[in-house]
Amino acid sequence: MQVTATTVSLTVDNVARSRDFFVDHLGYQERMAADGFASLHRPDAAADVVLLRRGIEVLPPDQRHQRAGGLILALTLADGIAEEERRLRAEGVEITMPLRQEPWGERLFQITDPNGVVVQFVEWADSAAGSAAAENDA
Template sequence: MQITASTVSLTVADVAASQAFLTAHLGYTVQAAADGFASLTRADAVDIVLLARGTQVLPPEQRDRHAAGLILAFTLADGLHDQEKRLREAGVEITMPLREEPWGERLFQITDPNGVIIQFVEWATSDDT
């Protein structure tokens, strides 16, 4: 098996709102879009498909589910503080302030207009301590 790409599919109430948020603040570009659907890509991250809740392409038991209980996490090589500042200055609400966990994970979270939690992570190195 050879995997050529990874995609996460999120069911949301307002596809256009998440699409606008992800393209404006996270640098995603639109690969394809139609009513109730958007496929977003970024060369250095997982692709994202947004599907409208209730869409008929989903199996009946999945149509009304919301992308809840998941965190879309992006690990950064460096610049976590800079990204938090950039997003804050752009008017994005930081829903979990920048912090460092005892195991060396630095992180902060934002939430898109549909309630999808997006987390940015940077790992502390032994040189940082």
């Protein structure tokens, strides 16, 4: 198997609000859009995001009315996490979990989009800790 891209598909109530949030604040670009659908992309290693309106008929019946919930879209940054948090605050984005450092070396903070999608920014404070964590996840 050869994976060429990673895409997260999120079912939300208002596609336009999430699309605008991801484009305006997170650097995503809209690739395609139609009624109840938007495909978003970043030119770096971030996962692509597909937004689907809740109830849209392209989804199987048992999935149509679910919302993106219990999911965290985590974006790992090379550096500059404190600056990123300041930038988002300055843009008026609510920081729903302030920047903190975990004992294992992970620095992180969270924001939440207008549809409740949680986006977490992560940076490894100690590159050895980050490498060890990545190896443990593999």
